[in-house]
Amino acid sequence: MAELYEANFKQVSKYVHATSRGHEAVQIALGMQLLPQDYAFPYYRDDAMLLSFGLTPYDLMLQLLAKKDDPFSGGRTYYAHPSLRDADKPKIPHQSSATGMQAIPATGVAMGFKYHENVGPIEDTATLSDTIKKLEGNFDYDSSVHSEDSRIRGNAPIVVCSLGDASVTEGEVAEAFQMAVLKRLPILYLVQDNDWDISANAAEIRAQNAFEYAKGFKGLEAVSIDGANFIESYEAVEKVIMTIRKERRPFLIHAKVPLLNHHTSGVRMEWYRDDLEEARSRDPYPVLKKQLLENGFDEKELLEIEAQIEIEVEQSFRKAQQAEDPKPADLFTNDFVPTPITEEKGERSPEGAEKVVMVDCALFAVEELMRKHKECLLYGQDVGARLGGVFREAATLAQKFGDDRVFNTPIQEAFIVGSTVGMSAVGLKPIVEVQFADYIWPGLNQLFTEVSRSCYLSDGKWPVSMILRVPIGAYGSGGPYHSSSVESILTNIRGIKIAYPSNGADLKGLMKAAYYDPNPVVILEHKGLYWSKVPGTKGATSVEPSEDYVLPFGKAWVLQEIWKQENVETLTIVTYGMGVHWAMNASEELGIKDRIEIIDLRTLFPLDEETIMKSVKKTGKCLVVTEEPSDNSFARALAGKIQEECFKFLDAPVMTIGSENMPAIPLNSILEETMIPSTEKVKQKIIQVLNY
Numbered sequence: 166m167a168e169l170y171e172a173n174f175k176q177v178s179k180y181v182h183a184t185s186r187g188h189e190a191v192q193i194a195l196g197m198q199l200l201p202q203d204y205a206f207p208y209y210r211d212d213a214m215l216l217s218f219g220l221t222p223y224d225l226m227l228q229l230l231a232k233k234d235d236p237f238s239g240g241r242t243y244y245a246h247p248s249l250r251d252a253d254k255p256k257i258p259h260q261s262s263a264t265g266m267q268a269i270p271a272t273g274v275a276m277g278f279k280y281h282e283n284v285g286p287i288e289d290t291a292t293l294s295d296t297i298k299k300l301e302g303n304f305d306y307d308s309s310v311h312s313e314d315s316r317i318r319g320n321a322p323i324v325v326c327s328l329g330d331a332s333v334t335e336g337e338v339a340e341a342f343q344m345a346v347l348k349r350l351p352i353l354y355l356v357q358d359n360d361w362d363i364s365a366n367a368a369e370i371r372a373q374n375a376f377e378y379a380k381g382f383k384g385l386e387a388v389s390i391d392g393a394n395f396i397e398s399y400e401a402v403e404k405v406i407m408t409i410r411k412e413r414r415p416f417l418i419h420a421k422v423p424l425l426n427h428h429t430s431g432v433r434m435e436w437y438r439d440d441l442e443e444a445r446s447r448d449p450y451p452v453l454k455k456q457l458l459e460n461g462f463d464e465k466e467l468l469e470i471e472a473q474i475e476i477e478v479e480q481s482f483r484k485a486q487q488a489e490d491p492k493p494a495d496l497f498t499n500d501f502v503p504t505p506i507t508e509e510k511g512e513r514s515p516e517g518a519e520k521v522v523m524v525d526c527a528l529f530a531v532e533e534l535m536r537k538h539k540e541c542l543l544y545g546q547d548v549g550a551r552l553g554g555v556f557r558e559a560a561t562l563a564q565k566f567g568d569d570r571v572f573n574t575p576i577q578e579a580f581i582v583g584s585t586v587g588m589s590a591v592g593l594k595p596i597v598e599v600q601f602a603d604y605i606w607p608g609l610n611q612l613f614t615e616v617s618r619s620c621y622l623s624d625g626k627w628p629v630s631m632i633l634r635v636p637i638g639a640y641g642s643g644g645p646y647h648s649s650s651v652e653s654i655l656t657n658i659r660g661i662k663i664a665y666p667s668n669g670a671d672l673k674g675l676m677k678a679a680y681y682d683p684n685p686v687v688i689l690e691h692k693g694l695y696w697s698k699v700p701g702t703k704g705a706t707s708v709e710p711s712e713d714y715v716l717p718f719g720k721a722w723v724l725q726e727i728w729k730q731e732n733v734e735t736l737t738i739v740t741y742g743m744g745v746h747w748a749m750n751a752s753e754e755l756g757i758k759d760r761i762e763i764i765d766l767r768t769l770f771p772l773d774e775e776t777i778m779k780s781v782k783k784t785g786k787c788l789v790v791t792e793e794p795s796d797n798s799f800a801r802a803l804a805g806k807i808q809e810e811c812f813k814f815l816d817a818p819v820m821t822i823g824s825e826n827m828p829a830i831p832l833n834s835i836l837e838e839t840m841i842p843s844t845e846k847v848k849q850k851i852i853q854v855l856n857y
């Protein structure tokens with residue numbers, strides 16, 4: 166195939182691709198030994214491994230040429246970037262093209278395996294409806310493969326994470342290794358070491374190879390093999406895999422291989438390789454041929470096989486060239502899978518229920534979910550039994566549900582976020598936390614690169630069903646690293662849903678909706694609203710909604726509604742989170758509640774544009790209130806959109822108020838107050854817009 170691609174370079178190089186040429190022996194040795202219950206994360210150089218899983222050259226060529234019927238992504242992503250959910254083959258969740266980033270999702274799968282083994286079989290749980298049951302995390306995952314019996318018999322599932330030697334130096338790979346040894350996870354890291362990054366070689370980019378590096382991770386047993394020797398590879402892999410199936414612990418295989426083709430079709434070996442002659446002397450193909458001849462095949466038979474394969478490959482290529490391209494309309498499918506929660510249901514304010522603070526609304530929601538669904542688990546920093554979260558947002562959960570279902574993680578935001586890809590792929594529903602929005606950054610890479618794109622790039626096969634809880638916002642001198650707002654960064658990531666509730670009842674209803682949503686959801690929880698301690702935020706406390714209360718995403722709340730008026734100036738305030746309280750207080754203090762309509766967005770994506778536009782067309786003026794610095798923000802973009810759609814109805818430009826445009830929220834209380842909006846500042850802005 167590599168030769169055919171080279172011979173047809175003009176046609177195939179429209180889309181970038183890399184082949185495994187030189188790496189085939191170890192890839193095939195591994196691929197032949199995986200079972201349908203195993204999970205694999207092949208690297209972008211692993212086309213030989215994919216063939217050994219049972220994919221055909223035609224299957225792979227459909228992706229090479231980005232055709233509609235590419236079985237992995239429908240023409241959306243590069244060659245040998247698989248994602249597959251076939252019953253008879255190892256399962257392949259989506260992984261990005263960012264090197265090394267697959268280590269965390271893959272390790273997340275292994276952590277999910279361990280969860281199944283510790284927590285026991287997950288049967289169908291009582292759910293709200295059949296539709297939900299179908300869409301819930303646990304639909305088609307058979308947790309019985311994790312029985313003790315399967316471990317004894319040696320067919321318990323394992324995870325394989327394939328890595329290039331250069332990617333092993335990346336920081337996130339260390340997070341994955343750390344968790345694999347800490348939790349003794351059933352995962353095999355296969356490192357194919359060809360001594361090259363792209364043009365940088367081993368001497369420039371690493372102080373030790375992967376085999377030596379593994380020694381720093383206590384409990385990561387490593388073996389080093391000649392990955393260009395098929396029999397040696399097969400036997401080593403066989404031994405390692407059987408040990409993992411039975412003993413449930415991590416391994417690393419360091420396989421030395423020669424890279425015999427270009428780095429990729431776009432980066433050609435003749436430009437910089439100074440070792441080609443030596444590399445060719447280690448070609449695995451003559452070694453395999455010799456091994457076959459020594460084991461009962463004859464020369465003629467091998468020639469016949471080669472000739473036959475050549476014809477098949479050639480025909481596959483011709484056929485793939487004729488295959489249909491995607492249509493423009495195919496751009497718009499599978500960004501999300503449908504959620505069953507589309508209507509508000511249950512009792513928002515049950516009679517006799519207690520009034521509770523916002524943080525408890527979230528806690529009770531999670532507790533109800535965990536009681537009902539064994540596949541629901543919670544992890545993050547300090548959420549375990551000892552503390553129950555720095556905001557006590559998970560207090561008592563570990564005591565009630567045990568340390569397997571509620572546990573502390575190391576300070577590894579990338580792992581916390583990215584491992585949900587793997588957890589979700591084995592039918593679990595992880596609720597995870599980063600401690601403060603200010604610390605989402607190390608996790609943002611996984612959120613963007615892996616979590617948000619998995620559904621779209623796997624053409625709907627692997628939606629990531631997870632909830633990421635993020636305490637956010639400024640109050641009481643939290644200072645520059647415990648106060649920041651980050652929603653504009655998040656709303657720029659397509660493929661995730663984002664809630665930003667302003668009160669406890671909404672938080673509980675949205676948390677439930679997020680749970681039953683098979684897509685990734687981020688919930689931004691303003692820590693100034695958690696206990697309604699900030700003056701003017703009593704409105705964040707609520708009567709606790711009933712257990713079956715759900716609030717769909719994408720439905721804003723007009724919490725202060727006004728009539729259309731001809732003889733006075735009226736205004737719509739569009740806001741969310743803390744802004745809702747500033748707006749409500751400001752309109753009350755100004756004594757003009759009958760002239761100001763206030764819309765609480767509740768979710769920033771999906772966004773209820775219909776409610777916004779309808780209101781602005783009625784009132785003729787609009788102010789968007791945000792806690793973020795206003796320049797280049799979500800709020801500013803929304804203001805632009807409103808302006809565009811409501812222009813003919815407007816009596817003033819759509820205005821925005823937010824924090825000052827400074828790099829951080831300073832610690833000193835005077836500086837903090839100067840930086841962020843307040844009821845007083847919103848009042849002045851309202852007057853300005855009304856008088857415009």
Ligand SMILES: Cc1ncc(C[n+]2csc(CCOP(=O)(O)OP(=O)(O)O)c2C)c(N)n1
Nearest residue numbers: 210262263264329330331332359361362363
């Ligand atoms: C995070 C990230 N940075 C940079 C790149 C660009 N890139 C693609 S392949 C590659 C080299 C990877 O080398 P290695 O992991 O050893 O695999 P090999 O190509 O040698 O098989 C680089 C730097 C990338 N894909 N992802």
